[in-house]
Amino acid sequence: MITTESNTRPKEIKKVTLGDGDVSLNEIIAVARYDAEVLFSQDYDDRVNLSRSVIEKFLEEERVIYGVTTGFGSNVTQNISAEDAETLQKNIIRSHAVSVGAPLEKEVVRAIQFMILVNLGIGFSGVKLATLELLRSLLNHQITPFAPGEGSVGYLSPEAHMALVLMGEGKAWYNGELIPGSEALEKAGLQPVTLGCKEGLALTSGTTSVTAFASLALYNSIQVTKTADIAGALSLEALKGTIKAFDPRTHEVKRHVEQAGTARNLVKMLQGSEIAEKYQDYRLQDALSLRCIPQAHGAVKKVLKDAEFTICNEINSSSDNPLIITENQGDALMGGNFDGTYVGIYADTMAIAMANLAKVSERRLDRLVNYHVSELPNFLVAKPGLNSGYMIPQYTAAGLLNEIRVLAHPATVDNTPTCASQEDVVSFAYFAAKKAYQIAKKLENILGLELMAAVQALDFHRPLKPSPVSQKVYELIRSAVPTVEEDRYFYPDIEFITNLINEGEILNAVELIMGKLDW
Known part of the structure; x- marks a missing residue:
C-alpha cells in the first residue's frame, strides 16, 4: 500500500x-x-x-x-x-x-x-x-x-x-x-x-505531461465544483430564493444521484438560516441559475466522476513504447500506449463541464449586483452613483467566461499528421489537458467573485442571520475582505478569496461544520 x-x-x-x-x-x-x-x-x-x-x-x-x-x-x-x-x-x-x-x-x-x-x-x-x-x-x-x-x-x-x-x-x-x-x-x-x-x-x-495537466485540472475542478455548491447556497440565501426547489421528492424522480446529492447539500447548508426561513414562500419559483443548481452542478459532478475514473487508470498504467517484458526470455512489445486519447477526450469533456458551471456562477453574480432583480442596492454598495461598488467585478466574470467558452472547444477532434505521416493520427491530448487546467483556474476566479458579492449581499439582510455554514464562510472572507462602504482597490480581495478556493479552505471550513458534502 x-x-x-x-x-x-x-x-x-x-x-x-x-x-x-x-x-x-x-x-x-x-x-x-x-x-x-x-x-x-x-x-x-x-x-x-x-x-x-x-x-x-x-x-x-x-x-x-x-x-x-x-x-x-x-x-x-x-x-x-x-x-x-x-x-x-x-x-x-x-x-x-x-x-x-x-x-x-x-x-x-x-x-x-x-x-x-x-x-x-x-x-x-x-x-x-x-x-x-x-x-x-x-x-x-x-x-x-x-x-x-x-x-x-x-x-x-x-x-x-x-x-x-x-x-x-x-x-x-x-x-x-x-x-x-x-x-x-x-x-x-x-x-x-x-x-x-x-x-x-x-x-x-508516454502520456506523462497529459496526465499531469489532467490531474491538476481534475483536482482543481472537483474542489471548485464542491465550492460552487457553497457559493450557490450563499447566493440563493442573499437573493431571497426558496429552498422548496430542493425538496428531495423532486430529485428522487430524476435518476441522477449527483443531482439529488447537490440538493441535499444546499438544504443542509441553509439549515438554521433566518433569511431562508423568512423568504421560503417569497416567490413561487426562482430563476434557473438558482432553481436548477442541483441539475446544473450535478451534471458537472457526473462528468468529473467519469473523468476521475479514466484519468486515475491512466496515471497507474504504463504508457511507454516499446514495452519491455521481463517474463520468460524477455520481449519488447512495440505498440501505441503513448497515445493520450483516453485522457484527452475526458479533458475536453471536463472543459465543457467547467464552462457550464462558469456560466451558471456568472449569472448568479449578475443577479447579485443587478438591482433590477436582486432587490438589493445597485451593485451592492450603499451609495451607488458616487460608488461603482461591484459593478466591474461582474465584467471580469464575463471576460473570464468568454475565455472559458473559447477554450472549451475540443482539441482532440483535430488532426495534423506528423513525422512524415508515420504518426498520421495525433491525439492533441496535451492541449486538451492544458486548457482544462486553465479553465479550472479561471473558474476559481469566477466563483471567488460570486462569493465576494454574496457575502456583501448578506450584509444588507441584517438583523436576519444567515445559516451557520454561511456565517462561517462570511467570517472566513471577512477576515481579510471588509464590507464595501465605498469604492476601493478590489484586486487583493479577489486574490484572497480565489486563493481560499484553490487551497480548499472554504470547502474545508464548511465540511468541518456539516460533514463531507455529497459528491
Whole structure:
C-alpha cells in the first residue's frame, strides 16, 4: 500500500512512496503543489533493475528494437549500432527540446516529473535506477527545469526540456534563480547521468505531461465544483430564493444521484438560516441559475466522476513504447500506449463541464449586483452613483467566461499528421489537458467573485442571520475582505478569496461544520 491515505488532504501529505500500490490524485497534488518528498520502495527498485537487465540482455543479443537499436519515428528503418546507442539517446533529448513560449508553471513541471517516475517505475521501460533517482532528487531538492509549454501535440517536447537537466544541460530554477542545468545540479550536490539505450526515448514518450495537466485540472475542478455548491447556497440565501426547489421528492424522480446529492447539500447548508426561513414562500419559483443548481452542478459532478475514473487508470498504467517484458526470455512489445486519447477526450469533456458551471456562477453574480432583480442596492454598495461598488467585478466574470467558452472547444477532434505521416493520427491530448487546467483556474476566479458579492449581499439582510455554514464562510472572507462602504482597490480581495478556493479552505471550513458534502 501507499504510505499515505488517498483521502488525506494534499497539503498534509509530507512523503509519497512509489512502488507498493496505485498513486492517488491527492498524492500527485502533494508532490506537485506542496513539495512532498518522493521515496522509492524496494519493489520499485527491484522492478526497475529487472527491466534494465532485460534491456542489457537485448543489446548483447543485438535484437532490433525500436528506439534502442533503431532511429525514432519514420527513422525506424535506420539501424543504430551498440556503439552509437548513447549518442542516439542524447540526440533524442536535444532534438526534441523544441517547445516554445512561456515556461510551464512550477507545479505543472513537478507534476510531469512525478508522472515520469510513476510511469517508468512500473517496470516496463528498461531505464536505469540511477536515472530515476536523479529525477527524484530534482523534485526533492526543488530543482525545477525550464520547460516552455507550447507546441506539444501530446508529449515529447516539454519532457525533453526537462530531461536536458538530467544530462547537465538546459536550464533550471534553483533557490528562485534560473541558471544552467549543470550549475543547478552542482549547487544541489548532484551529478548528471549519461543516458543509456532506451532512456532518452522513455523520458520523452508516454502520456506523462497529459496526465499531469489532467490531474491538476481534475483536482482543481472537483474542489471548485464542491465550492460552487457553497457559493450557490450563499447566493440563493442573499437573493431571497426558496429552498422548496430542493425538496428531495423532486430529485428522487430524476435518476441522477449527483443531482439529488447537490440538493441535499444546499438544504443542509441553509439549515438554521433566518433569511431562508423568512423568504421560503417569497416567490413561487426562482430563476434557473438558482432553481436548477442541483441539475446544473450535478451534471458537472457526473462528468468529473467519469473523468476521475479514466484519468486515475491512466496515471497507474504504463504508457511507454516499446514495452519491455521481463517474463520468460524477455520481449519488447512495440505498440501505441503513448497515445493520450483516453485522457484527452475526458479533458475536453471536463472543459465543457467547467464552462457550464462558469456560466451558471456568472449569472448568479449578475443577479447579485443587478438591482433590477436582486432587490438589493445597485451593485451592492450603499451609495451607488458616487460608488461603482461591484459593478466591474461582474465584467471580469464575463471576460473570464468568454475565455472559458473559447477554450472549451475540443482539441482532440483535430488532426495534423506528423513525422512524415508515420504518426498520421495525433491525439492533441496535451492541449486538451492544458486548457482544462486553465479553465479550472479561471473558474476559481469566477466563483471567488460570486462569493465576494454574496457575502456583501448578506450584509444588507441584517438583523436576519444567515445559516451557520454561511456565517462561517462570511467570517472566513471577512477576515481579510471588509464590507464595501465605498469604492476601493478590489484586486487583493479577489486574490484572497480565489486563493481560499484553490487551497480548499472554504470547502474545508464548511465540511468541518456539516460533514463531507455529497459528491
